[in-house]
Amino acid sequence: MSSISTSNEAMKNHLLAALPGAEFGRLESNFEVAKLTLGQVIYEAGEKLNSVYFPTTAIVSLLYIMQNGGTAEIGIAGNNGLIGLAIFMGGDTMTHRAVVQSSGIAVRLKARAVQDEFERGGLFQKLLLRYTQSLMTQISQTAVCNRLHSIDQQLCRWLLINHDQLQSDKLIMTQDLIANMLGVRREGVTLAARRLQERGLISYVRGTITVLDRKGLEASGCECYQVVMDEYDRLLGTYIPNNTGKRKAS
Amino acid sequence: MSSISTSNEAMKNHLLAALPGAEFGRLESNFEVAKLTLGQVIYEAGEKLNSVYFPTTAIVSLLYIMQNGGTAEIGIAGNNGLIGLAIFMGGDTMTHRAVVQSSGIAVRLKARAVQDEFERGGLFQKLLLRYTQSLMTQISQTAVCNRLHSIDQQLCRWLLINHDQLQSDKLIMTQDLIANMLGVRREGVTLAARRLQERGLISYVRGTITVLDRKGLEASGCECYQVVMDEYDRLLGTYIPNNTGKRKAS
DNA sequence: AGCGGTCTGTGCGCTCTCGCACTTTCAAAA
DNA sequence: TTTTGAAAGTGCGAGAGCGCACAGACCGCT
Numbered sequence: 001m002s003s004i005s006t007s008n009e010a011m012k013n014h015l016l017a018a019l020p021g022a023e024f025g026r027l028e029s030n031f032e033v034a035k036l037t038l039g040q041v042i043y044e045a046g047e048k049l050n051s052v053y054f055p056t057t058a059i060v061s062l063l064y065i066m067q068n069g070g071t072a073e074i075g076i077a078g079n080n081g082l083i084g085l086a087i088f089m090g091g092d093t094m095t096h097r098a099v100v101q102s103s104g105i106a107v108r109l110k111a112r113a114v115q116d117e118f119e120r121g122g123l124f125q126k127l128l129l130r131y132t133q134s135l136m137t138q139i140s141q142t143a144v145c146n147r148l149h150s151i152d153q154q155l156c157r158w159l160l161i162n163h164d165q166l167q168s169d170k171l172i173m174t175q176d177l178i179a180n181m182l183g184v185r186r187e188g189v190t191l192a193a194r195r196l197q198e199r200g201l202i203s204y205v206r207g208t209i210t211v212l213d214r215k216g217l218e219a220s221g222c223e224c225y226q227v228v229m230d231e232y233d234r235l236l237g238t239y240i241p242n243n244t245g246k247r248k249a250s
Numbered sequence: 251m252s253s254i255s256t257s258n259e260a261m262k263n264h265l266l267a268a269l270p271g272a273e274f275g276r277l278e279s280n281f282e283v284a285k286l287t288l289g290q291v292i293y294e295a296g297e298k299l300n301s302v303y304f305p306t307t308a309i310v311s312l313l314y315i316m317q318n319g320g321t322a323e324i325g326i327a328g329n330n331g332l333i334g335l336a337i338f339m340g341g342d343t344m345t346h347r348a349v350v351q352s353s354g355i356a357v358r359l360k361a362r363a364v365q366d367e368f369e370r371g372g373l374f375q376k377l378l379l380r381y382t383q384s385l386m387t388q389i390s391q392t393a394v395c396n397r398l399h400s401i402d403q404q405l406c407r408w409l410l411i412n413h414d415q416l417q418s419d420k421l422i423m424t425q426d427l428i429a430n431m432l433g434v435r436r437e438g439v440t441l442a443a444r445r446l447q448e449r450g451l452i453s454y455v456r457g458t459i460t461v462l463d464r465k466g467l468e469a470s471g472c473e474c475y476q477v478v479m480d481e482y483d484r485l486l487g488t489y490i491p492n493n494t495g496k497r498k499a500s
Numbered sequence: 501a502g503c504g505g506t507c508t509g510t511g512c513g514c515t516c517t518c519g520c521a522c523t524t525t526c527a528a529a530a
Numbered sequence: 531t532t533t534t535g536a537a538a539g540t541g542c543g544a545g546a547g548c549g550c551a552c553a554g555a556c557c558g559c560t
Contacts, residue, residue, distance in 0.1 A: 064394045067473050072397045074390045089383040090376055091485050095477060096390060121369060126340055133339040136386055140324045140346060143393035144314045147322045147433040150516075174537060183397040185518060190538060206526060206537055223317050227345060235341050400546075424507065435548060440508060456507055456556060 006031045010107045012056035014080045015127050018239040023117065023124050030113040034106050036060070038172070042083050042098040049093070052084040052114045057104030059165045061181060064096045072146070072183030073158075075138045076101070078165030080232065080240075085132055087111045088118045088125075101181075102165070102172065123239070130235045137231045145224045146183070154182055155192045156221030159202065159211065161228070169211040175204075196220070256281045260357045262306035264330045265377055268489040273367065273374050280363040284356050286310070288422070292333050292348035299343070302334040302364045307354030309415045311431060314346045322396070322433030323408075325388045326351070328415030330482065330490075335382055337361045338368045338375075351431075352415070352422065373489070380485045387481045395474045396433070404432055405442045406471030409452065411478070413461050421459040446470070 007024075010016045010031050016024065032051075036042070036058040043049040045065065053060070060083050062075040074096060077083055083106070086094050117124045145154055158181065162171055175193060179186040193209070196202045201216045202209055211217065218225065257274075260266045260281050266274065282301075286292070286308040293299040295315065303310070310333050312325040324346060327333055333356070336344050367374045395404055408431065412421055425443060429436040443459070446452045451466045452459055461467065468475065 062390075064390060066394065066398060070394075070398050072394045074393050086383065088379075090380045091383040094383075095387050095481055119371060121371060129338075130340045132382065132386075133336065133341040133344075136382075136389060137345050139386060139389045139393060140312075140314060143324050143389060143396055144316065144320075144322045144433070146393055146396040148316060148320050176537075183394070186538085187519095187540085188517065190540095194539090204538095231345055426507075436507095437509085437549095438547065440510090444509090454508095 006033055006107070009033055009056055009105060010054065012079055012105075013054040013082075013107060014236070014240045015082055015131060016054050016107065018123075018127055018236070020123055023120075023122055027109060027113060027117055027124075030109055032108040034108045036100040036104060036106050038100055038103045040100040042100065043094070045095050045097050046093050049084045049087060050111050051108045052082055052087050052111065053106040053108055054082050055079050055104065055106040055165075057167070058100055058106050059102035059104065059162065060106075061099050061101040062094075062096050063099055063181070070183065071180045073181040074142050075135055076161055076165075077135075078102075080165070080236075081131055081135065082128070084111075084114075085128070085135070087114055088128055089132065101177075102162070127236070127239060130239075134228075134232045134235045138228050141224045141228050145222060149222045149224070151182065151184055151188045152192045152195060152220070153222040153224075154184075155189065155196065156201075156217050157225045158182060159209070160214070160217055160221065160225045163211050163214065163217075164229075171209045171211070172207060173209055174207045256283055256357070259283055259306055259355060260304065262329055262355075263304040263332075263357060264486070264490045265332055265381060266304050266357065268373075268377060268486070270373055273370075273372055277359060277363060277367055277374075280359055282358040284358045286350040286354060286356050288350055288353045290350040292350065293344070295345050295347050296343050299334045299337060300361050301358045302332055302337050302361065303356040303358055304332050305329050305354065305356040305415075307417070308350055308356050309352035309354065309412065310356075311349050311351040312344075312346050313349055313431070320433065321430045323431040324392050325385055326411055326415075327385075328352075330415070330486075331381055331385065332378070334361075334364075335378070335385070337364055338378055339382065351427075352412070377486070377489060380489075384478075384482045384485045388478050391474045391478050395472060399472045399474070401432065401434055401438050402442045402445060402470070403472040403474075404434075405439065405446065406451075406467050407475045408432060409459070409461065410464070410467055410471060410475045413464065413467075414479075419461045421461070422457060423459055424457045425454075 007028055042053060042060060055078050059076065059078045061073050063071055063073050065071050083098050086092050118128060145157060175189040176186045179189045193204055197204060201213045201220060202211055257278055292303060292310060305328050309326065309328045311323050313321055313323050315321050333348050336342050368378060395407060425439040426436045429439045443454055447454060451463045451470060452461055
């Protein structure tokens with residue numbers, strides 16, 4: 001109930017944590033803590049959203065669904081990002097679905113509050129726009145990775161991005177779900193995962209993947225992961241000191 | 251020389267044409283007409299740009315170049331868009347290259363002028379943000395199209411998008427260049443192009459492709475083209491009446 | 501006319517991924 | 531303990547696309 005604990009939760013999101021006191025203060029009373037559960041749809045393609053979500057422990061996938069039912073992930077957001085940029089970009093809706101990929105908490109802000117603060121044109125606006133650019137980079141990289149890299153490489157990228165957002169080395173995620181995210185067959189993921197396991201990079205059993213050798217994963221994947229992360233750091237790193245955590249720790 | 255003819259040129263860009271008189275007037279004195287030639291690089295990956303370009307007759311590709319030299323187009327901008335959104339999004343640079351794909355004119359605006367008007371928060375800002383969202387849609391669609399669709403389908407999409415920006419039905423473009431854009435082999439484009447030609451949709455000879463049956467192309471491609479165009483219309487159509495031209499004409 | 505460079509056509513073996521069908525393994529519920 | 535359903539393993543044929551090598555066609559230039 002206390003706005004103190006709500007604000008504490010908010011500070012776990014890197015974008016909110018980067019706000020100066022005045023801006024954080026103006027938003028503070030509007031923070032709501034939301035529990036997001038695995039599979040929950042934050043917004044559907046074409047569906048108007050009425051809040052922006054700033055994940056703290058949750059991870060959300062941006063998933064495109066083709067007319068024939070095929071799916072492919074175009075981006076992902078955890079505690080370093082937000083969900084619902086259509087609200088301040090002006091489009092209201094997007095062409096993809098946002099779905100919770102890892103249960104957890106997000107801090108929610110009503111559209112009105114976000115728009116009002118955005119229009120003040122301060123650091124809040126600046127951060128949101130820079131984050132939008134970093135998301136564009138992520139989507140771009142997904143596009144070229146889809147075109148030019150093997151399933152093995154893409155699996156590495158995907159695992160690394162998810163690992164960054166998590167507190168633990170265990171990802172609760174079936175191979176079937178990963179296949180939907182990567183837009184490939186489940187069997188393809190099975191084979192790729194086994195190859196990674198044989199090389200001692202990960203281990204997995206029935207819906208739980210454990211990252212064993214992060215540096216090895218980074219070395220095995222394509223350049224895409226590093227490009228996306230470096231660009232995020234370049235765009236937002238000066239505002240978010242120490243956001244690199246796990247990546248530089250190992 | 252006259253600012254009148256410069257302004258006339260500027261009106262050929264849909265985004266500039268949509269500006270109300272006051273905002274257009276403030277920018278008007280800063281307009282510069284630039285001739286863009288085939289292959290010219292507007293900005294390199296990581297290179298800071300100092301002007302925003304609003305194409306009128308030119309077409310510009312956003313091209314990603316991998317470390318191993320592989321390339322893939324992630325988006326495209328003609329008279330319905332702009333080049334250089336990093337200037338107002340705050341990142342200054344992007345991770346891709348912008349290269350002229352079809353020679354022509356663009357109206358140029360110095361970074362300072364764009365930023366100043368953007369910060370006033372009027373329709374100019376709104377249009378630029380909405381355009382940015384539409385570009386995100388285009389990039390997203392490229393990502394899923396790369397993953398899930400055949401070269402034939404992607405070639406249709408690519409031809410349609412380019413055809414929209416052109417005044418004629420002839421595209422000056424070798425199969426080799428198209429292959430670079432789609433991120434596939436030149437031979438793959440040769441085969442796909444021949445299949446389209448055999449069906450009477452296009453004809454081509456040594457670097458010139460002619461669109462013969464636009465509706466047929468639309469029917470042969472994947473859904474991606476329509477999704478991108480519909481989203482552009484949704485985001486910007488109310489500001490840019492009659493922007494659909496060729497698409498609805500046929 | 502002839503030359504040279506660019507653009508396009510073609511063949512071949514190979515790899516990756518797909519689509520489908522089926523089996524095995526495992527964990528939680530009954 | 532048994533059952534049951536989800537998750538993961540396996541096999542096989544088909545097809546798309548790749549890499550490479552080379553041949554022909556066309557254009558502009560001298």
